[in-house]
Amino acid sequence: xxxxxxxxxxxxxxxxxxxxxxxxxxxxxxxxxxxxxxxxxxxxxxxxxxxxxxxxxxxxxxxxxxxxxxxxxxxxxxxxxxxxxxxxxxxxxxxxxxxxxxxxxxxxxxxxxxxxxxxxxxxxxxxxxxxxxxxxxxxxxxxxxxxxxxxxxxxxxxxxxxxxxxxxxxxxxxxxxxxxxxxxxxxxxxxxxxxxxxxxxxxxxxxxxxxxxxxxxxxxxxxxxxxxxxxxxxxxxxxxxxxxxxxxxxxxxxxxxxxxxxxxxxxxxxxxxxxxxxxxxxxxxxxxxxxxxxxxxxxxxxxxxxxxxxxxxxxxxxxxxxxxxxxxxxxxxxxxxxxxxxxxxxxxxxxxxxxxxxxxxxxxxxxxxxxxxxxxxxxxxxxxxxxxxxxxxxxxxxxxxxxxxxxxxxxxxxxxxxxxxxxxxxxxxxxxxxxxxxxxxxxxxxxxxxxxxxxxxxxxxxxxxxxxxxxxxxxxxxxxxxxxxxxxxxxxxxxxxxxxx
Amino acid sequence: xxxxxxxxxxxxxxxxxxxxxxxxxxxxxxxxxxxxxxxxxxxxxxxxxxxxxxxxxxxxxxxxxxxxxxxxxxxxxxxxxxxxxxxxxxxxxxxxxxxxxxxxxxxxxxxxxxxxxxxxxxxxxxxxxxxxxxxxxxxxxxxxxxxxxxxxxxxxxxxxxxxxxxxxxxxxxxxxxxxxxxxxxxxxxxxxxxxxxxxxxxxxxxxxxxxxxxxxxxxxxxxxxxxxxxxxxxxxxxxxxxxxxxxxxxxxxxxxxxxxxxxxxxxxxxxxxxxxxxxxxxxxxxxxxxxxxxxxxxxxxxxxxxxxxxxxxxxxxxxxxxxxxxxxxxxxxxxxxxxxxxxxxxxxxxxxxxxxxxxxxxxxxxxxxxxxxxxxxxxxxxxxxxxxxxxxxxxxxxxxxxxxxxxxxxxxxxxxxxxxxxxxxxxxxxxxxxxxxxxxxxxxxxxxxxxxxxxxxxxxxxxxxxxxxxxxxxxxxxxxxxx
Numbered sequence: 001x002x003x004x005x006x007x008x009x010x011x012x013x014x015x016x017x018x019x020x021x022x023x024x025x026x027x028x029x030x031x032x033x034x035x036x037x038x039x040x041x042x043x044x045x046x047x048x049x050x051x052x053x054x055x056x057x058x059x060x061x062x063x064x065x066x067x068x069x070x071x072x073x074x075x076x077x078x079x080x081x082x083x084x085x086x087x088x089x090x091x092x093x094x095x096x097x098x099x100x101x102x103x104x105x106x107x108x109x110x111x112x113x114x115x116x117x118x119x120x121x122x123x124x125x126x127x128x129x130x131x132x133x134x135x136x137x138x139x140x141x142x143x144x145x146x147x148x149x150x151x152x153x154x155x156x157x158x159x160x161x162x163x164x165x166x167x168x169x170x171x172x173x174x175x176x177x178x179x180x181x182x183x184x185x186x187x188x189x190x191x192x193x194x195x196x197x198x199x200x201x202x203x204x205x206x207x208x209x210x211x212x213x214x215x216x217x218x219x220x221x222x223x224x225x226x227x228x229x230x231x232x233x234x235x236x237x238x239x240x241x242x243x244x245x246x247x248x249x250x251x252x253x254x255x256x257x258x259x260x261x262x263x264x265x266x267x268x269x270x271x272x273x274x275x276x277x278x279x280x281x282x283x284x285x286x287x288x289x290x291x292x293x294x295x296x297x298x299x300x301x302x303x304x305x306x307x308x309x310x311x312x313x314x315x316x317x318x319x320x321x322x323x324x325x326x327x328x329x330x331x332x333x334x335x336x337x338x339x340x341x342x343x344x345x346x347x348x349x350x351x352x353x354x355x356x357x358x359x360x361x362x363x364x365x366x367x368x369x370x371x372x373x374x375x376x377x378x379x380x381x382x383x384x385x386x387x388x389x390x391x392x393x394x395x396x397x398x399x400x401x402x403x404x405x406x407x408x409x410x411x412x413x414x415x416x417x418x419x420x421x422x423x424x425x426x427x428x429x430x431x432x433x434x435x436x437x438x439x440x441x442x443x444x445x446x447x448x449x450x451x452x453x454x455x456x457x458x459x460x461x462x463x464x465x466x467x468x469x470x471x472x473x474x475x476x477x478x479x480x481x482x483x484x485x486x487x488x489x490x491x492x493x494x495x496x497x498x499x500x501x
Numbered sequence: 502x503x504x505x506x507x508x509x510x511x512x513x514x515x516x517x518x519x520x521x522x523x524x525x526x527x528x529x530x531x532x533x534x535x536x537x538x539x540x541x542x543x544x545x546x547x548x549x550x551x552x553x554x555x556x557x558x559x560x561x562x563x564x565x566x567x568x569x570x571x572x573x574x575x576x577x578x579x580x581x582x583x584x585x586x587x588x589x590x591x592x593x594x595x596x597x598x599x600x601x602x603x604x605x606x607x608x609x610x611x612x613x614x615x616x617x618x619x620x621x622x623x624x625x626x627x628x629x630x631x632x633x634x635x636x637x638x639x640x641x642x643x644x645x646x647x648x649x650x651x652x653x654x655x656x657x658x659x660x661x662x663x664x665x666x667x668x669x670x671x672x673x674x675x676x677x678x679x680x681x682x683x684x685x686x687x688x689x690x691x692x693x694x695x696x697x698x699x700x701x702x703x704x705x706x707x708x709x710x711x712x713x714x715x716x717x718x719x720x721x722x723x724x725x726x727x728x729x730x731x732x733x734x735x736x737x738x739x740x741x742x743x744x745x746x747x748x749x750x751x752x753x754x755x756x757x758x759x760x761x762x763x764x765x766x767x768x769x770x771x772x773x774x775x776x777x778x779x780x781x782x783x784x785x786x787x788x789x790x791x792x793x794x795x796x797x798x799x800x801x802x803x804x805x806x807x808x809x810x811x812x813x814x815x816x817x818x819x820x821x822x823x824x825x826x827x828x829x830x831x832x833x834x835x836x837x838x839x840x841x842x843x844x845x846x847x848x849x850x851x852x853x854x855x856x857x858x859x860x861x862x863x864x865x866x867x868x869x870x871x872x873x874x875x876x877x878x879x880x881x882x883x884x885x886x887x888x889x890x891x892x893x894x895x896x897x898x899x900x901x902x903x904x905x906x907x908x909x910x911x912x913x914x915x916x917x918x919x920x921x922x923x924x925x926x927x928x929x930x931x932x933x934x935x936x937x938x939x940x941x942x943x944x945x946x947x948x949x950x951x952x953x954x955x956x957x958x959x960x961x962x963x964x965x966x967x968x969x970x971x972x973x974x975x976x977x978x979x980x981x982x983x984x
């Protein structure tokens with residue numbers, strides 16, 4: 001039995017049943033990481049303690065204990081989530097070499113559930129980007145086609161799961177950073193309800209939007225991992241208490257799927273549209289009710305997202321000043337110089353662009369026109385989404401307007417890159433849970449931009465959103481999608497070519 | 502200060518006071534704070550602003566802040582908000598301070614105090630808000646090419662109390678600050694130590710010609726870490742501004758640093774250099790909810806303010822304002838006093854009990870901070886005296902034994918045979934006659950004009966009655982019999 005072809009559910013079951021040892025599982029995955037990571041660049045650090053952690057799980061199983069729901073399952077952690085004993089870089093020079101003295105709450109939860117921390121995955125610097133090209137430590141390749149980006153910012157986590165270097169990975173989603181890579185890599189990627197998963201230990205990008213979510217190959221794995229991550233955390237004041245969660249919905253009648261009109265409008269790639277409409281047609285044929293739904297303010301989503309997220313980012317990233325930890329520029333002449341050199345040399349171009357945008361939006365005289373106005377529109381979007389859920393159980397549409405694009409295609413065109421998240425940001429702004437599920441494949445026309453080879457066929461994701469706290473509805477949808485399109489579940493990315501040395 | 506300046510100009514002063522709340526732990530994390538310990542030992546990832554940390558509001562700090570709001574009669578918002586105030590400085594770990602901005606938890610209220618001539622003044626407050634303290638930069642020796650930072654103070658809860666610009670003189674400013682400090686101490690929420698910085702004051706000063714209604718340009722003075730510094734700096738600044746105006750100049754809006762050694766201010770920054778703090782609502786914290794039920798609960802546990810106590814002691818127990826003020830300035834004494842009054846049987850005993858406390862106990866209390874006699878025993882003693890069961894003289898003997906640590910004055914008096922008193926009806930006259938008969942020579946002396954032998958007879962009577970006779974009555978009786 002090759003552990004790398006198993007789901008997390010299967011691995012945990014086999015480890016607990018002593019059919020597989022956690023050590024054997026880790027060794028199998030570690031071998032793939034060693035082989036393929038040089039090509040993919042998905043991992044920034046592999047956990048040197050992973051084998052020891054796996055052995056400890058086996059010892060517990062041998063002693064008759066239950067190590068937990070993720071017994072012996074290797075989990076990769078996006079490198080903007082802090083971990084003891086391993087660096088946390090956020091793919092930024094400014095944090096290079098910094099090791100956290102504490103574990104993020106989600107990492108504690110993983111350890112308590114018997115998981116083996118596989119290592120830390122690459123990302124766009126401070127989670128700012130949609131292609132994983134904004135990493136100080138090099139881009140990540142899409143396992144489905146190494147010429148393509150894996151999406152971002154959780155590109156390393158997505159590539160690692162798609163290439164079966166790990167069965168599970170954590171991403172963070174501020175404006176699509178879990179779902180867009182899930183769409184690009186044929187994975188399940190969840191952005192939970194805001195406050196459902198603790199942000200304690202997630203290096204903040206935009207505090208009011210950030211959530212940690214799973215990237216997995218199956219619906220059951222997504223539900224399993226989310227179950228381990230979610231829960232109230234006294235260290236996060238925005239974390240939801242059990243009494244703030246709505247009761248789960250009582251299933252009654254056929255599923256009402258709201259098809260968001262604005263998500264199928266201008267700017268959508270025809271191939272993606274075809275895949276999404278075909279998937280929805282299958283749902284209809286299976287008895288679901290399709291409801292035409294409008295979110296009139298959704299079109300402002302990207303604009304206000306880039307005001308709010310950059311404003312919060314400009315504030316959150318103020319702490320990287322070279323005074324207390326990590327990178328400090330040499331040869332500063334005075335305090336002012338220390339700040340400007342450290343931040344000038346430590347941050348990459350996209351991070352600087354966003355700090356400048358956010359600083360501007362919060363400046364005296366501009367605050368009302370930008371930040372406050374954006375908050376007002378956010379409230380409108382929130383209300384429109386809530387209203388849509390009065391007639392629907394889920395809202396559906398494409399996750400991303402395009403299939404994966406070629407490395408370098410959009411690197412000098414930040415606005416086009418930003419539009420990649422035009423559907424995804426709505427869920428972050430509204431605080432509702434959203435899941436991208438594999439929906440099919442399409443010809444990625446954009447891949448011909450570099451003129452290399454034939455036009456490949458690459459993954460397309462379907463995004464579903466649910467009411468706050470209704471993640472279970474999304475997992476049920478994902479299981480339904482797997483049942484409606486069983487052929488998709490069998491498709492795995494080919495093994496990447498190994499880099500010749 | 503040149504009084505002529507005040508003839509021509511009216512000073513307008515507003516004060517901003519930062520008070521550290523004496524909570525068990527810091528504002529947003531469970532780390533304690535104490536002044537003067539080894540640098541960077543009272544820190545954790547939250548205090549240091551490490552990547553990934555989040556603030557969690559300290560409920561005790563909010564409770565303390567609410568008590569202050571209640572004490573000054575401010576309007577408490579049931580839902581207020583924290584905001585981030587941004588600037589770069591090495592002692593500010595996150596690059597922003599978590600504070601409150603356009604939605605502070607308390608608005609309005611006032612602080613009342615007495616001026617030197619006993620007149621009452623009321624200074625209204627603009628607002629009070631909650632925030633966190635910064636660390637401290639420690640500059641190494643001159644010539645060193647580095648500075649050090651101590652983050653022990655970082656994250657300590659602060660309330661900032663902002664007065665309206667209605668204070669008219671340096672003396673009034675100091676009166677206000679002393680009253681505010683007394684309130685903070687009475688509430689037990691801040692020790693009010695200006696030297697150690699648990700209470701810090703910035704003063705906004707402007708002047709305008711007498712009779713003018715338009716306010717002048719103000720300057721803000723920092724580093725006022727004693728009452729004397731507050732007073733000196735304000736007077737210096739009033740005179741400086743008057744000098745500028747007298748010379749036909751204009752006052753430049755600026756932030757000034759007071760140098761107590763030189764007795765001068767120096768410019769820290771002018772308005773043009775003022776920073777844009779880019780305030781915005783703190784996204785890591787939900788709105789601060791202060792429900793009315795919690796306010797009511799805290800109100801029940803909020804002690805009476807000093808000035809209110811003074812007024813009540815005068816009104817309820819007929820204490821003199823002078824005596825009441827001693828209680829006001831020694832706040833632990835008041836509950837002791839009032840308990841003794843209640844045990845003794847009511848306000849009628851108030852004046853007597855106050856006399857005992859202020860003449861017999863105050864010294865010990867000031868020296869040791871302790872009250873060695875229980876309120877029960879003091880009340881019992883005074884009741885015995887007032888009921889004629891114990892003479893004042895014997896009461897002092899009993900009190901001395903109580904001070905020495907014994908208890909139960911009634912038992913002590915009874916055991917020493919001091920209980921009860923010997924009056925005219927109790928054979929006092931017979932006792933006197935007996936003495937006179939036994940000492941005819943002394944009687945003769947008295948009658949020949951040597952009246953000082955009266956002392957001999959009084960002493961003998963007191964000895965025989967074991968002090969239970971009223972010395973004045975005995976003297977009068979003997980005079981009568983001897984003449």
